[in-house]
Amino acid sequence: MARKFFIGGNWKCNGTTEEVKKIVATLNAAQVPSQDVVEVVVSPPFVFLPLVKESLRPDFHVAAQNCWVKKGGAYTGEVSAEMLVNLNVPWVILGHSERRALLNESNEFVGDKVAYALAQGLKVIACIGETLEQREAGTTVDVVAAQTKAIAERISDWTNVVLAYEPVWAIGTGKVASPAQAQEVHLELRKWLHKNVNAEVASSTRIIYGGSVNGGNCKELAAQPDVDGFLVGGASLKAEFIDIIKSAETKKNA
Numbered sequence: 001m002a003r004k005f006f007i008g009g010n011w012k013c014n015g016t017t018e019e020v021k022k023i024v025a026t027l028n029a030a031q032v033p034s035q036d037v038v039e040v041v042v043s044p045p046f047v048f049l050p051l052v053k054e055s056l057r058p059d060f061h062v063a064a065q066n067c068w069v070k071k072g073g074a075y076t077g078e079v080s081a082e083m084l085v086n087l088n089v090p091w092v093i094l095g096h097s098e099r100r101a102l103l104n105e106s107n108e109f110v111g112d113k114v115a116y117a118l119a120q121g122l123k124v125i126a127c128i129g130e131t132l133e134q135r136e137a138g139t140t141v142d143v144v145a146a147q148t149k150a151i152a153e154r155i156s157d158w159t160n161v162v163l164a165y166e167p168v169w170a171i172g173t174g175k176v177a178s179p180a181q182a183q184e185v186h187l188e189l190r191k192w193l194h195k196n197v198n199a200e201v202a203s204s205t206r207i208i209y210g211g212s213v214n215g216g217n218c219k220e221l222a223a224q225p226d227v228d229g230f231l232v233g234g235a236s237l238k239a240e241f242i243d244i245i246k247s248a249e250t251k252k253n254a
């Protein structure tokens, strides 16, 4: 099965109502490849989800940036998967490195979240990635395998999962992974899925890259055989995001 190119825009904790309206207007006016070629999902902060959802073009979709690990209730400050389903928000980003690092989300906790969100009917962008220290120690593959294992142990159906490889040292630093570095880890992840889940999941699961992706470096990254799209931070707040969406054409012709 061909893997449809996937472009996610993670807006993180940015934006005012006015800025959000402007970004949506830019996206709505853009000429981009059709939905058959690329799946586009943008992820505003929770409070802007309804506004973005109701004003965004219908061929683009929205994602939340997190959700609670189980059914909602007495968890002050959290947003449950059920609430996202209730608002018709189809996607959620889970396990982003900023949450793993700043909020101490463990591999197991992220795995539990992924399993719970999928069980509620959400589609999940599950983030994994090594720190600079781990890369320099030569443990990159072990780290991303352990992060993926904690998810794989808790789910049986990978249909609604996109795996986002985001090396921590490349996030927000302007220091993008080289196409070869990204390809190497994506291929290792696919091999891991083949060995530990099954061949079908290994060949059909989209593995996207995140970390300082921009309009200038996206094409070369997109041309790598195991790079199935991007999770874009900073550049997803700018018009440049349109160029990144268009890198799906490079992929189609690769």
Ligand SMILES: O=C(CO)COP(=O)(O)O
Residues within 6 Å of the ligand: 010, 096, 166, 170, 171, 172, 173, 174, 210, 211, 212, 213, 231, 232, 233, 234, 235
């Ligand atoms: O964390 C990221 C996307 O989730 C990447 O962020 P930047 O594109 O700003 O490096």
